[in-house]
């Protein structure tokens with residue numbers, strides 16, 4: 276078995292990352308059914324009370340910043356869209372792992388999500404919450420490597436420290452594949468929509484993305500901005516190189532740049548001590 280096949284096999288049967296297989300497979304059945312409504316989807320999720328209360332706490336947090344209180348799951352689906360709710364349901368346990376085992380990466384992810392939301396709104400992207408959610412989980416591959424392949428993970432971190440190279444280069448050497456690709460495999464395994472799995476897979480080489488180039492570009496630029504800002508910790512000290520074609524899709528001048536940085540500064544201050552409060 277090649278290393279890639281071995282990693283894919285592990286993703287099918289995650290051992291250290293808790294998943295919610297039953298509810299996810301039910302959600303997957305529903306999404307293929309055009310007749311599905313927010314109410315019927317809400318009912319499925321609401322059968323699980325613990326999950327429902329976690330979900331409602333998340334959607335009511337300062338993270339999404341809706342002025343009115345969202346009191347039911349169907350209401351959340353109407354406001355945030357099915358893709359966002361499904362992703363939050365599927366990944367809620369990953370957030371718990373991230374918050375408890377790698378707070379730097381958690382903050383990096385939150386920062387990227389905040390930045391991506393700001394850029395998506397300014398560029399008039401439909402459903403900016405979806406872009407924020409994709410940014411929130413863009414480095415999910417790193418969580419998987421750390422939790423599921425701890426020996427490989429420590430080899431990767433050794434390389435990062437001793438040779439002073441970016442984490443993704445070390446991943447390539449040790450695993451033959453980078454965290455973006457692993458995150459994309461996992462999101463496909465969970466049947467997350469392409470709109471989320473493509474940005475995850477291509478955030479370090481946005482020009483290769485087969486679709487959703489504007490969203491991929493937003494996440495690529497957000498990742499770089501947040502690393503340059505020094506908010507959270509992405510695993511190494513390197514700010515990834517900016518892809519010029521991605522930049523040309525969403526570029527901003529000095530004046531707008533200043534406005535964006537101001538907005539971001541405010542949002543990051545709000546998020547500094549924020550956890551998804553999943554307990």
Ligand SMILES: [Fe+2]
Nearest residue numbers: 413414478479
């Ligand atoms: Fe990354």
Ligand SMILES: [Fe+2]
Nearest residue numbers: 413414498509
């Ligand atoms: Fe990142």
